Amino acid sequence: MKNIRRDFLLILPFFVFLGFFEIYPILNLFVKSFFSDKGSFTLQYYRNIFLLDQYRLAxxxxxxxxxxxxxxxxxxxxxxxYFISHLKRSTKNFLLSLYSLPLTLSGLVVAFAFIVLLGRNGVLNQIIRLLFHLPxxxxxxxxxxxGIVFVYGFFQIPLMTLTMAAVFENLDKSIVEASKNLGATTFQTWRYVIIPSLAPGFVSGLSIQFAGMLGAFGTVLALVGGEKNLLSIQIYFQTSESTYNLPQSAALSVALILIISxxxxxxxLVERKLKPGG
Amino acid sequence: MKKKILENLVIILLVLYIVVPISMPIIFSFSKFWQGILPQGFTLEWYAQIIKRQKNYSALMVSLFVATSATLISLTISLPAAYVVNRLKGRFGEALKNFINILPMIFPPVIVGSALILAFSKPPLAFNGSLFMVIVAHTLLGFPYMFRNTLASFRTIDEITLSEAAQSLGASLVERFRYVIIPNVIHGITVGALLVFAISIGEFEVTSMVAGFTGQTLPLQLFQQIRNDMRVASAISAFLIYISLLSFIGITYITSKTRKD
Known part of the structure; x- marks a missing residue:
């Protein structure tokens, strides 16, 4: 028993690393957002978020x-x-592996790929102009x-595919059969049986997507620079560019964390409501 | 019959949706120039430029060093943590697991970046701009993948029984890790390591925030080259795709092997 207790100390390096490099910096972010460069307490940076068009628009x-x-x-x-989950095992596994590839791809690489494919002089654009005799x-x-939403689809569609393929896989085939045996039409089966049992998984997949998109900026930055105004890009510019304003970036970061939360x-909450018995 | 043809057509479209975009930088990187619809000529010059140009070459070395370090640190903190969480009974273990899963969602790269800059830019903690800060940032983004996969491996074996057997034979904690635990969770460790490495090699967002002159990685070079020289940019992009492809082939191979076991 004593041995097992001592083993638990093995988690310490993990907590020390996380505490020092993630928890402390985030708490520090909250504190710094209330103090001006000179060290006096202020709500100015939060007021800016509500009052300045630049941030409201972001x-x-x-x-x-x-x-x-x-x-x-x-x-x-x-x-x-849905489509993939109905294929035979080998095809299914191949497609699922292929669709996990974008998860590790750099946002810049994807931006570059789409510039070559669909930039102003992109290959696909040239083909379309040639085929349809366009100016x-x-x-x-x-x-x-x-366009940017379409490019981000290259990350988002595969991510959702992986989530939903698992959800469809776990769908209880017997309740679908039961509903058919009881005389339900295809529409009724979808409306009252399949969709309600898929909904929680769909909402949970959606929240992963949403949270990821709120923080994303790499691909946007590579495509259009600072031309598009997003909260994440504002934070980036306030910390890294010549427009440098650290307390303001702290306040914007806190706002982003709050929005995501x-x-x-x-x-x-929606997911829980949708769960059977919720 | 008609249904079968339609099905195959959709499969082909789904494959093309992934394959066409990622093959663009690869084709570009081997062509002399590509202005029209078809690329012209074959060359390896743009790859040679990665090695020949001092800036690109040092970025390549920095990237490899950072990715290796981030992978090793992730492993060092996650393996013992997964070991403990696997043994924790009741709510605390589950809560910790959920916390680690949700961490990358509420604290996305841009937040990690701004938080690190704010916390570590003044002495005595002036790590900002150092290579060390880049490694820390990559570890923060990567470790959840290492933790999740290692813990999943722990859940498939009965570690407690194995450890008790080893202990009764007189094995120390280090010996147990070395001869019993690590060999049993090596699949999870490898999958986690491949993911952390691939994520780190391609990471741009946090890196561009915390890196100083010493932390210039390949993606940062790529960001500059996209505006200046598309050809060198294509070779760097292609190289990053190869790394992702290799890690993904490795992961597919390992998961198919463990499924058969």
């Missing part, structure tokens, strides 16, 4: 962008997941908001 854009990107990835990923200045625009809590 928050609005971030919310809109994350919502559209996670719905785009979430819905398409669900269809792909030289016509191109599918990946530098616009819908609120969104995650709401989705978590």
């Amino acid at each position: 928050i609005r854009n971030s919310l809109l962008f994350s919502t559209s990107a996670s719905l785009f990835g979430g819905i398409l990923g669900t269809f792909v997941g 030289k200045d016509y191109y599918i625009d990946i530098y616009s908001w819908p 609120v969104v995650l809590s709401i989705l978590n």
Whole structure:
């Protein structure tokens, strides 16, 4: 018994590392956001977030962008997941492995790939112009908001596919059979049996997407630089560029953490409500 | 019959959706130039530029060093932690596991970056801009993957019984880890290590925030080259894709092997 207790000390390095390099810096972030450069207490940086157009727009854009990107990835990923879960094992495993590849790919590499493919003079744009005899200045625009959402789909769709393939796999086939035996139409089976049992998994997949998108900026930065105003990009510029304002970046970071936490809590609540017996 | 054709068509489209974008930098990197629809000529010059240009070469070395260090640190802290969490009974273990799962979601890279800059830019803790800070940042982003996979491996074996047997034969804690525990969870460790390494090699967001002149990694070079020289950028992108591909082949191989066991 004594031996086992002593073994528990093995978790110490983990807590020390996490405490010193993650928990302490985040707590420090909260504290610093209330103090000006000279060290006096102030709420100025939070007031700025509510009053300055630059930051209000950033928050609005971030919310809109994350919502559209996670719905785009979430819905398409669900269809792909459904399709894949019905294939024979070897094809299924191959596609699932292929769809886990984007998870480790650098956002910059994906930005570069899409610039070559769909940039102003991208291969696909040239082919489209040639095929449909379109003027030289016509191109599918990946530098616009819908374009950026489309590019992020390369991360979001596979992520949702992996989540939903597992959900469909675990779907209890016997209740679907039971509903059919009781005389339900295909529509009724989907409406009253399949969709309710998938919904919690869908919402949980959606929250992973949403949280990820709220913090993302690498690919956007590589595509359009600072041209698009997002909360994450504002934080980046306030810490790393010449516009440097650390307490302001701390306040913006706190705002981002709060937004993510609120969104995650709401989705978590919805997920629980949707669970049978919830 | 018609259904079968449609099914195969969708499968092909799904494969193309991933394969076409990632093959773009690879094709680009082997072509002399690519202005029109088809690339022209074959060359290895852009790869040679990674090694020949001092800036690119040192970035390559920095990237490999950072990724290796981040993987090793992740392993050092996560393996013992997974060992303990696996033995914890009741709520605390579950809570800790959920906490680690949710950590990367509430604290995304941009937050990790700004928090590190704020905490470590003044003496006596002026790590900001050092290579050490880059390694710490990559470890913070990567360790949840190492922890999750190692813990999953622990859950598939009956570690407590194995350890008791080893203990009754007189094995010390170090000996147990060396001869009993590590060989049994090596699959999880390898999958975790491949993920942490691949994530670290491609990481751009936090790196660009905390890296000074000494922490210039390959993705930071890539970011500059995308604006200046697409050809060298293509070789760097292709190289990063190869690393991801290798790690993903490794992971697929390991998971298919463990499934058969």
